[in-house]
Amino acid sequence: MGRSGMRWLPDPGERIEAPGEGSRAEIETWLRTVVDGVIAAPLHRGDSVLVEGPPGIGKSHLCRAVVAAARAGGSWVLSARAQERHRRVSFAVIHELVGPSEAADPAEIALERVDARCALGPVVCWVDDAHQADAASLRVLRRLVWAARDLPLMMLISARSYPRSEGVELLTGQVRCRVTLPAMDTVMVGGLVRRLTGRAPGPRLSAHLQGSGGNPLFATEMVNALEAGGLLDRAGAGTIELVGDPPPNTDGLAALVRGHLSQLDESVTELLGAMTVLGSGASLEDLGAMSYLSSASRWTAADRAVRSGLAVWSDVKSLDFSHELYREAAYAQLEEVDRVALHRRAAELLRDRGAPAAVVAEHLARSADDRVRGGAGQAELARALRSAAEESSAHAPAVTADLLGDLQIVVDGSEAGYDRLTVERATALQRSGQHQAAERLAEAQLAVSQDPQCRQELHELRIRSQLDRGETSAALDSIDRLLAGRLPPAAARQLRALRCWVTAMAGQWREAEQTATALLGESAAEERRQIESSVLTLLSCAAHLRGRSDQASVLIERQLQLLAGDDSGVRARRSALVWPPVFELAARGVGPAAEAVTRCREASADVGARWLDPYHCFVSASVAILAGEWDDASAELDAGLEMTEEIGSGWISTAIGQRAYLEAHRGRLTDARQRLRLFEERTLPLQFGADDPGWAELAVLEVTPALPEAVSLAHRLWAAAEEISPAWMLSLAPDVARVALTGGDLGLCERMASRLAGLDVSGCPAVAPVVDQLVGMCRADAELLTAAARAFEGYGVHLLATYAWEEAACVAARTSRPDLAREPLERAVSGYQHMGAIPDRDRVLGRVRRLGLRRGPRSKHRTVDFGPDSLTATELRVARLVRAGRTNPQIASQLWLSPRTVQTHVSHILAKLGLRSRADLTGVNLPD
Numbered sequence: 001m002g003r004s005g006m007r008w009l010p011d012p013g014e015r016i017e018a019p020g021e022g023s024r025a026e027i028e029t030w031l032r033t034v035v036d037g038v039i040a041a042p043l044h045r046g047d048s049v050l051v052e053g054p055p056g057i058g059k060s061h062l063c064r065a066v067v068a069a070a071r072a073g074g075s076w077v078l079s080a081r082a083q084e085r086h087r088r089v090s091f092a093v094i095h096e097l098v099g100p101s102e103a104a105d106p107a108e109i110a111l112e113r114v115d116a117r118c119a120l121g122p123v124v125c126w127v128d129d130a131h132q133a134d135a136a137s138l139r140v141l142r143r144l145v146w147a148a149r150d151l152p153l154m155m156l157i158s159a160r161s162y163p164r165s166e167g168v169e170l171l172t173g174q175v176r177c178r179v180t181l182p183a184m185d186t187v188m189v190g191g192l193v194r195r196l197t198g199r200a201p202g203p204r205l206s207a208h209l210q211g212s213g214g215n216p217l218f219a220t221e222m223v224n225a226l227e228a229g230g231l232l233d234r235a236g237a238g239t240i241e242l243v244g245d246p247p248p249n250t251d252g253l254a255a256l257v258r259g260h261l262s263q264l265d266e267s268v269t270e271l272l273g274a275m276t277v278l279g280s281g282a283s284l285e286d287l288g289a290m291s292y293l294s295s296a297s298r299w300t301a302a303d304r305a306v307r308s309g310l311a312v313w314s315d316v317k318s319l320d321f322s323h324e325l326y327r328e329a330a331y332a333q334l335e336e337v338d339r340v341a342l343h344r345r346a347a348e349l350l351r352d353r354g355a356p357a358a359v360v361a362e363h364l365a366r367s368a369d370d371r372v373r374g375g376a377g378q379a380e381l382a383r384a385l386r387s388a389a390e391e392s393s394a395h396a397p398a399v400t401a402d403l404l405g406d407l408q409i410v411v412d413g414s415e416a417g418y419d420r421l422t423v424e425r426a427t428a429l430q431r432s433g434q435h436q437a438a439e440r441l442a443e444a445q446l447a448v449s450q451d452p453q454c455r456q457e458l459h460e461l462r463i464r465s466q467l468d469r470g471e472t473s474a475a476l477d478s479i480d481r482l483l484a485g486r487l488p489p490a491a492a493r494q495l496r497a498l499r500c501w502v503t504a505m506a507g508q509w510r511e512a513e514q515t516a517t518a519l520l521g522e523s524a525a526e527e528r529r530q531i532e533s534s535v536l537t538l539l540s541c542a543a544h545l546r547g548r549s550d551q552a553s554v555l556i557e558r559q560l561q562l563l564a565g566d567d568s569g570v571r572a573r574r575s576a577l578v579w580p581p582v583f584e585l586a587a588r589g590v591g592p593a594a595e596a597v598t599r600c601r602e603a604s605a606d607v608g609a610r611w612l613d614p615y616h617c618f619v620s621a622s623v624a625i626l627a628g629e630w631d632d633a634s635a636e637l638d639a640g641l642e643m644t645e646e647i648g649s650g651w652i653s654t655a656i657g658q659r660a661y662l663e664a665h666r667g668r669l670t671d672a673r674q675r676l677r678l679f680e681e682r683t684l685p686l687q688f689g690a691d692d693p694g695w696a697e698l699a700v701l702e703v704t705p706a707l708p709e710a711v712s713l714a715h716r717l718w719a720a721a722e723e724i725s726p727a728w729m730l731s732l733a734p735d736v737a738r739v740a741l742t743g744g745d746l747g748l749c750e751r752m753a754s755r756l757a758g759l760d761v762s763g764c765p766a767v768a769p770v771v772d773q774l775v776g777m778c779r780a781d782a783e784l785l786t787a788a789a790r791a792f793e794g795y796g797v798h799l800l801a802t803y804a805w806e807e808a809a810c811v812a813a814r815t816s817r818p819d820l821a822r823e824p825l826e827r828a829v830s831g832y833q834h835m836g837a838i839p840d841r842d843r844v845l846g847r848v849r850r851l852g853l854r855r856g857p858r859s860k861h862r863t864v865d866f867g868p869d870s871l872t873a874t875e876l877r878v879a880r881l882v883r884a885g886r887t888n889p890q891i892a893s894q895l896w897l898s899p900r901t902v903q904t905h906v907s908h909i910l911a912k913l914g915l916r917s918r919a920d921l922t923g924v925n926l927p928d
Helices: 024-040 059-072 092-098 106-118 135-147 166-172 186-197 203-212 216-228 253-262 266-278 284-290 295-307 324-332 336-352 357-367 376-392 397-410 418-431 435-446 452-468 472-483 489-505 509-522 525-545 549-564 580-587 590-607 610-627 630-647 653-665 669-682 692-703 707-724 726-742 746-757 769-779 782-794 798-814 818-835 838-850 873-883 888-895 899-913 918-923
Strands: 047-053 076-081 123-128 153-160 177-180 232-234 239-242 311-315 318-321
Touching: 024 047, 024 059, 024 123, 024 153, 024 177, 047 059, 059 076, 059 123, 059 153, 076 092, 076 106, 092 106, 092 123, 092 135, 106 123, 106 135, 106 888, 106 899, 135 153, 135 166, 135 397, 135 630, 153 166, 186 203, 186 216, 203 216, 203 239, 216 232, 216 253, 253 324, 266 284, 266 295, 266 318, 266 324, 266 336, 284 295, 284 318, 284 336, 295 311, 295 318, 318 324, 336 357, 357 376, 357 397, 376 397, 397 418, 418 435, 418 452, 435 452, 452 472, 452 489, 472 489, 489 509, 489 525, 509 525, 525 549, 525 580, 525 726, 549 580, 580 590, 580 610, 590 610, 610 630, 610 653, 610 798, 630 653, 630 873, 630 899, 653 669, 653 692, 653 838, 669 692, 692 707, 692 726, 707 726, 707 746, 726 746, 726 769, 726 798, 746 769, 769 782, 769 798, 782 798, 782 818, 798 818, 798 838, 818 838, 873 888, 873 899, 873 918, 888 899, 899 918
Parallel strands: 047 153, 047 177, 076 123, 123 153
Antiparallel strands: 232 239, 311 318
């Protein structure tokens, strides 16, 4: 499946389905129902709808009516219309939607403003002609569509069905509902004629209008053309009929629009020509600067354009075309000499007005002809494109890549700086997540480039693109082909260091560790520091996988110290800042790991390594899962997966497995299965060989329940784990052993206990009690299981403690010692309920019930899953800051979370408290 169809976040809850072959009236009713559902819903969830269809079919008219009704009902409405002229202007649609932002990341500012508005009540956000939106705006719109899952936000997107760019397909692939607007039926065409003429169409006129194919704009233009030609006449009471024989129309709607334009006088034509070049919302003052019309003539021409139906007043002094097709037709009718002159005038006017460089460059490009190419005009255009690319580079790499592509067309491919330009463009493509496009561009330039530095950078970029999207075999092949050539020794060693990392990520970490150690031994003293900075992350990960997380912490700290004084940007490109919490979790437990997450997030922000944000989310989720704070873990995983979807990362196996694991243990089997199916279709790699998705599949089978299949999978997972790493065996063991025992396969459990007993777990004391847990399960030793549970709790590892308490309760019940079973049972049940793992709670109660132990009346053991006392510690901190008036970005900055994670926390808080908006939090008493 391509990325355009991917969604790692299954839709929560049910939604009304779009009518498949419904009439236009049914679709309008359905759309109003969806919008009203967001506006009037008791909770705060939103929705998203795409309305698509060919030009002139009435998409904008339908959406405008629905949005107007929402505004009349008291909803806040945000709206914007994408313009073809602004496709290279970063965040053009977003700035129109929520207002411009100068100082900070426009994407984050836009999300903050929408979030703040949603805090006050439901918001309807409509983007028209989205097929023309700039790439930066499309990314923000995708994030708003995702945000609509957790905010009272109705995202309404209208766009042509085709042609559409990849960015538009990525956006439209994320909406919850899509509807294609059908053609008008005969009755609706008759109603259109009544609105235009005040009379119903006669039989001949009705038959003639069938040629419009039910397209409203086409039918309107047909009626206008017939009226202008004197071919309509009243035919009895309330009827208008076709008289005479209309000329044949073989060119369809376009020909009718051209005919409509040809009937206008010269001043109106001149005004429309200036309008079509300047774009939407042109002021009469600007149109005057673009034309030779006097002030009085402009007002007269504007009035005639509006009365003709071609234009509308966008405000008291600005004009816009009433339909994009009219603008396209008016532009097509411009003589080339007039078109060139108008664009030249527009470029000068807009430059003087301080317009974005991309807008000026667009007009310069359209004013270029053979007379200016290669001369001053080309140089001016190149400067404008370069300036526009620099303006967009910080926050809109996709737009930067487009602009640099335009610049490559303008300049001569043989020029000295062309190689460097290609490197810049490929880098922008990679930063925007367009890895395959970056790789293709790099390969094409490598075939012709003679610049050694650029060739090296292009090779590295191609390999990084392959690695980022998880194509380890391709990356290794690219590295090996380079190593087979003639490289300087230092460059070859750096490449071998990179090969070690790719090999380790692909699961062959032992081989990679040996090679990396040898590399350190080979390197000269002056080169050793550089090689160390390349391989210490790998060596630390290898130590952790071997079960020596204490050594891993020492090695990664050494790596960070090596990079601390670097000012070349290498520290920002390394993944070293992701790993300290991972090692701390196994070596010292939940508390130190959580502190390390905060430190590493702060350090990443300081060095500008924002590409690490999703991976910090994943690591934080791992800590929260073992801590038993599954709501917090879900928030971090969802935020991280959204971010990796944007950047096109293929390294999501751990996050997908964990998210599906949580869903399965919370009884959301459909969501878990869907997530795992999508991952399987992508054929992405397993990080360090660990089969987290398989682990989640085991949870699905256990909860279903399908114990024979679960036991079979447990055998396969454990056999693979023994070959992968001790760390993975320790992670997998509690679940696999429980499935083995409940499925009657004591032999597998004993084999696992024997294997774990032979491991050196002294370097990972926070998870080492897994060994005692497995031995206790095999020997039916309640005391050993209790000791393991208490050891886990000492490190804050409440998930594994809960699993151990369950086994201790079952062993005590099996040996007819109910007095010893009560405390473990209560701890297990309360732990599962705190995590929301209701199937696990029911499982342990069922196991002890079959052993003759009953817990007692439910009322004595009822837990809080709604209201202030149900909030997690993180949710409480977020709730207090929301109540204090902080925005999501402010909260994220204070707590060192991502804004998207905060948004998800706010959603959970409102759901648990039964509130509609964050403003309602002011009246809630929160626990201390």
